[in-house]
Amino acid sequence: MKIGLPKEIKPQENRIGLTPDSVKQLTSNGHEVLVESNGGFEAGFENDHYISAGAKIVDKAEDIFNDAEIIVKVKEPLSNEVKMIKENQIVFTYLHLAAAKELTAGLVKSKSICIAYETVTDSNGRLPLLAPMSAVAGRMSVQAGAHCLEKNQKGRGILLGGAPGGEPANVLILGGGVVGENAATIATGMKAKVHIVDKSEERLKQLVQIFGDKIIPEQSDKIDLNKLVAEADLLVGGVLIPGAEAPKLITKDMLKLMKRGSVIVDVAIDQGGCVETSKPTTHGDPTYIVDDVVHYCVANMPGGVPRTSTFALNKATLPYLIKLANNGYQKALSEDKNFLAGLNVCKGEVTYKAVADTFGYNFTSASQAI
Secondary structure: EEEEEEEOOOOOOOOOOHHHHHHHHHHHHHOOEEEOOOOHHHHOOOHHHHHOOEEEEEEEEHHHHHHEEEOOOOOOOOOOHHHHOOOOOEEEOOOOOOOHHHHHHHHOOOOOHHHHHHOOOOOOOOOOOOOHHHHHHHHHHHHHHHHOOOOOOOOOOOOOOOOOOOOOEEEEOOOOOHHHHHHHHHHHHHEEEEEEOOOOOHHHHHHHHHHHHHHEEEEEOOOOOHHHHHHHOEEEEEOOOOOOOOOOOHHHHOOOOOOOOOOEHHHHHHHOOEEEEOOOOOOOOOOOOOOOEEEEEEEHHHHHOHHHHHHHHHHHHHHOOOOHHHHHHHHHHHHOOHOOOOEEEEOOOOOOHHHHHHOOOOOHHHHOOO
């Protein structure tokens, strides 16, 4: 198959869909790979690296979208890209459609086959293609939050881990999944006081096994969330409902309980955010203030560390892409129900129920659509 790798055009998005090593595996399987010129430059991958891996360098994204059977990206297509997607073309990337009405409409209209990294499952019901970027974002959330707490960033002016004579900061992590666990790894390493809220007692026990007494587990139906929010210096939002819009756990009224200069890092912003006052921001302008609370809501956090992120993402996505290219989408998806769960839009039909329900589309099952 002919696989296209356009340069990402989302602001400050410096990742790329494939590393040169991944391209080499695809060309070794007999596939042709088209890479937009300098598409991997900001992640440390030169055109020559891709040429050595057997790729062809293409000057314009238009030529890639026009020629490729499979488009491999990192972030969701922006409007200029959606216009270039062709009928029956396979798009393999993060989509987060439940928070993107216009994008969903555009992909439906294109009659393309759209497979979202974030809804592919494994045999345990986990999300293996979302996990690596969730891990990066979770770790970055505390790093970013610590920076935002500095006074020159309009934060409270406190050090996350405290100092002799100064107490450590209170970190409240909402959600004990991949984001929450990785946020806790950094927050506990920085010696903060860490509360993790999750609805699952079993998951909280697992986290205690990992972190011991370095965390304070909080079961969501047995706590006073208002009290924890009021005490938090840094709140990390890491809740997820696969493929659906994130629940709004923190309301605008709850912000009034928070301390002046406290910080919210809403990692769930890709799925609409778990804080009512959240709105997407960029690495170039990452924060804004509501009710004296600093909000950091960058929608592509891992794009800030593109080299690390690209390697981590490719390790997870490449086996699926090889299967897709070797077998075609119908065979690849029909033989793997977990891969099939990634199909969100297919030839004008919405094939992911949470997305169909959110925007009022008729739902067609993925198995029926292929």
